[in-house]
Amino acid sequence: MARKWHRWQDWAALVIGVLTALSPIVVSTDTAALWSLIVFGVLIAATALWSLAMPDSVVSEYVHAVLGVLLFISPWVFSYADMTGAAWTSWVAGVLTVAAGLAALPEAQSEHRRLAGQH
Template structure:
C-alpha cells in the first residue's frame, strides 16, 4: 500500500513549486508585472498540489495537474512576454520541464496506489 509523504516525484514538484514562487526575490521581474504574478501563482499552485499528492498518494489527478502546471509555467514567458528577463524566463522554462517530467513520471506509481486503495 502506498504511504503518505514518500513519493519522490511529489517532493521534487514541491521543491520546484516553492523555488518558482520564491524566485522573484532573486531574479528580476521589473518592467513585466506578468512575470512576478505568474511565477508566484504557478509556483504556489504547484506546491499546493504537490502537498495534496503527498498527503493522498492514491489521487492520480494531482500528477496530471503537476504536468499541466509545468506546461503553463514553460509557456508563461511567451504568453506574458517576459522572455527578455533571463532569470525569470529560465526559471519558468526549467521549472516547467521538471514539473512535467515529475508529474508524468508519478502517474504510473499513483495509478498503482489508487488501485491498491480501491481493493481495500
C-alpha cells in the same frame, strides 16, 4: 493504507514550486513575470502537498503536468520571454514539474488500483 508523504517525485515538485514562487527575489521581473512565477509556484507546491497527502490521487499528477506546461509557456503568453532570468526559471521549472508529475503517475495509478481493489 497508502503510505503518505513518501513519493520523491512529489517532494521534488514541492521544492520546485517553492523555489519558483521565491525566484522573483533573485531574478529580474516585471509585474507579469512576478505574478506568473508566484502563482504557478504556489499552485505547484499546493498540488505537491495534495499528492503527498493522497498518494492514490492520479488527478494530482496530471495537474502537475498541466501546471508545468502552463509555467513553461507563460514567458510567451505574458510577454516576459526577453527577461532572461524569469524566462529561464519558468522554462526549467516547467519542464521539471512535468517530469515529476509524469514520473509519479505510474506509482499513483498503482496505488489507486490497489486501494480500489480493497473496496
